[in-house]
């Protein structure tokens with residue numbers, strides 16, 4: 001039994017990408033949020049002042065009440081890597097050192113002082129290694145008593161991937177792959193070359209891959225990558241530019257793949273789709289080999305935990321679950337660097353303070369990832385009145401019935417309810433919803449609501465007890481991190497004529513009885529919805545099923561292209577008014593677009609967000 005004051009541990013990740021803060025109370029995950037949601041700068045890498053403030057506010061404490069503060073990586077080790085890379089590649093490396101060096105000197109080496117000053121914290125700041133933080137975030141909140149742990153990302157200090165094991169309340173790293181051999185950076189090189197933004201466009205490559213053919217796989221293995229049986233590899237640095245310049249690929253890469261990188265925003269061609277498919281196939285192969293090696297080295301452990309940016313590759317995760325050696329997987333929903341804040345805090349609790357860990361089988365400790373700010377009906381109403389919005393307040397059951405029937409009429413509904421999600425996916429707290437049965441929904445959402453490329457797929461939220469009725473998967477996927485095929489009996493086969501359609505034109509051919517969430521290869525990125533973690537969202541989908549027979553809705557993140565997911569009622573309102581969304585739910589309030597008075601923004605927001 002706990003006595004006396006609670007032990008509050010604050011974890012921070014910052015200064016690289018996607019800064020975040022996480023607060024533990026006696027080892028329990030109490031609050032966590034990414035800085036971008038507050039500053040409205042996507043992937044904000046600055047010190048997470050707002051996220052920290054939020055965590056402390058949620059707990060009703062000040063910095064003095066904190067027992068420990070942890071930082072998710074070791075800046076000196078990272079600096080050492082940058083310095084050695086520079087020395088090793090001089091004078092070619094000079095450009096990137098000149099740009100990156102002074103920034104590192106200024107911001108990162110003096111991090112200890114800046115963390116203390118920003119926080120108003122007098123105690124020591126504890127540092128974990130980058131991949132240790134990832135590994136901790138993968139294992140500690142998982143439902144497993146023991147598990148193998150795989151972390152894969154771009155780079156931390158030196159490591160780019162690690163294999164480890166977790167038992168009870170500790171983790172051990174068994175092996176590491178080191179910079180500059182990095183699967184994350186290989187994927188990012190293709191992201192860059194196909195004209196998307198590194199660190200956020202990787203998702204688009206994964207989404208584009210099913211439209212392409214694996215034409216370049218052999219070339220990648222022959223020229224770019226020496227892949228070994230155990231999943232480790234060496235990248236041929238002749239083709240990459242991240243050591244020496246500020247772009248990912250260089251002239252040799254261009255020559256190998258027949259031309260310069262695609263200009264951002266220019267038309268996508270079959271070549272980009274083939275490149276995407278090829279690098280996706282190679283990535284899956286590497287992950288499968290790493291997992292197989294880890295399975296053996298762990299002595300045949302049954303479960304695998306994953307984190308690191310590459311763990312967001314839900315297509316690879318789905319394949320790992322279907323074909324890999326492990327019986328079960330658990331993936332940290334904030335698998336990127338934001339999750340490091342959670343990892344380091346948990347390392348302090350379990351390793352330094354020897355805090356016990358009591359995993360519950362089948363139930364993780366992430367609380368559905370609903371770890372961010374929520375707003376009371378009073379707060380929402382005050383905002384709506386100040387804005388002069390037209391709204392109705394409904395009783396819970398009435399609201400659920402009404403919204404379900406609006407969805408069934410093909411209306412697009414913004415759904416803002418409860419605590420904001422931690423991690424990159426919207427999971428029914430800050431989501432835009434639609435009817436998956438509608439053949440028009442995918443194009444409508446992409447073009448009229450999200451203002452983005454038409455090929456971008458949408459994901460289904462499905463009642464947890466209905467998942468096998470719709471998809472070829474028999475387990476929970478609460479964080480939308482597993483891809484699985486739509487059941488065969490729900491698919492609509494393509495005619496020969498349709499099969500001959502070029503790449504993206506295939507998009508307009510309905511592939512199943514839930515076409516809006518069925519990818520061109522019949523796959524879907526699944527979120528299972530559970531009453532324990534999100535009862536309102538669960539009951540909404542249950543009601544939609546009662547009205548339509550379909551226990552699935554389209555769930556896309558509540559934002560427009562290039563913008564972070566909304567955090568506050570004000571962000572949600574602005575996004576609602578900017579787009580062709582039909583209805584907005586803010587807690588117990590329902591707003592109809594057609595009932596709102598004329599609304600005009602002072603500045604052209606599209607300019608702000610266009611460069612995604």
Ligand SMILES: [Fe+2]
Nearest residue numbers: 153308309337
């Ligand atoms: Fe990372």
